Amino acid sequence: MALLEEDAQCAMYAHILNVQGRTLYDIILYSLKGNPDGFNGVLLECDSTVKDSIMQLLKVYKIRRKVTFSLCPSLSSWALLPQNKAAMLEESKPDVTAADKVLVLEKDPRTELMGWRMITGSKNNPHEIVSACREGNTEEYHRHRYEIGLPEGVKDLPPGEALPLESNLVYMQGISFSKGCYIGQELTARTHHTGVIRKRLMPVTMSAPTEALDQGTALETEGGKPAGKHRAGIDKLGLSLIRLAHAKEPLKLKSSDGVTVTLQATVPAWWPKNGKDK
Incomplete structure (x- = not known):
């Protein structure tokens, strides 16, 4: 913890x-x-x-x-x-x-x-x-x-799958890096101190309601490159784990009935302005 x-x-x-x-x-x-x-x-x-x-x-x-x-x-x-x-x-x-x-x-x-x-x-x-x-x-x-x-x-943070730093735990005031020990500390501390976080859970707006989307559906760029995974949402709003390298690009995924859904990620206003973990 x-x-x-x-x-x-x-x-x-x-x-x-x-x-x-x-x-x-x-x-x-x-x-x-x-x-x-x-x-x-x-x-x-x-x-x-x-x-x-x-x-x-x-x-x-x-x-x-x-x-x-x-x-x-x-x-x-x-x-x-x-x-x-x-x-x-x-x-x-x-x-x-x-x-x-x-x-x-x-x-x-x-x-x-x-x-x-x-x-x-x-x-x-x-x-x-x-x-x-x-x-x-x-x-x-x-x-x-x-x-x-x-x-x-658990819909947004699937047990045993979500990583705390990719899930913005630091931004939500949920961790201390000067205090321990806790189960799972080694990976969390190492990731923080190396500063390598390539994916983040981000809010997305979609072209179709999220109810037809399966959790874990793969996201792609318009050019077909892997861009992350969809997590959960309501109506046309949701959360997706997105590769930061593609966070500003238009993305797409396929719904369970085969329809292509486009989505756009945004950076939350409450995140630190420098975009780095504190």
């Missing part, structure tokens, strides 16, 4: 890696130490489809420690996304009118464009907690992610 250095942060993003240095799962960790409701420990947010697999993996590394793991079906996670880009960049917290019903309210650690994360009881209504909020749906949330080029979950 690659984590940030310990500091005052109450929310951290990380990837759980396998011994080969490839991503198994992406997670957000929340510190509950000193919580007024009496909770003490760490809350782990993950793709709900792999929660049981993560539980099993955590128990493997328990090793005689007096640590307990449990699922939290009584809690709900909310993403607070401002309705306009200017509001996303504001420093102030959302206006919470029922703070006693909020377990966690922290900035999304991955990028300021993802707003805030809020953890409440599953029976609580967000309209009663955050003033002037409009409850959206899951599709709107994922559409926003794909628009800004932020991966999340």
Whole structure:
């Protein structure tokens, strides 16, 4: 697991890696130490489809420690996304009118464009907690992610396939290169220090909806050169692992029904301006 250095942060993003240095799962960790409701420990947010697999993996590394793991079906996670880009960049917290019903309210650690994360009881209504909020749906949330080029979950980061640096883990504040040790550190650190990252997960806009595209479909340049692989998306927005040498070129792939789909990659606004890992 690659984590940030310990500091005052109450929310951290990380990837759980396998011994080969490839991503198994992406997670957000929340510190509950000193919580007024009496909770003490760490809350782990993950793709709900792999929660049981993560539980099993955590128990493997328990090793005689007096640590307990449990699922939290009584809690709900909310993403607070401002309705306009200017509001996303504001420093102030959302206006919470029922703070006693909020377990966690922290900035999304991955990028300021993802707003805030809020953890409440599953029976609580967000309209009663955050003033002037409009409850959206899951599709709107994922559409926003794909628009800004932020991966999340096993569809975007296939377990055992995705490499953390190619998946922009550094850009999402999810790793420290001055602290260790963690499973998979050797490959990650070596790649970072040699500075050789030839592919990156990038947002793409396609000429046809992504639902007809298989995960891992090969991308090509107009001249037929290999350019990467498609990962996932919604409607005409998606994420693809693209060779940086071809990132500015028009690309194409074939859908499952044999139709050629064209796509264009863009560089996310929240990436470092120099395009290098920090």
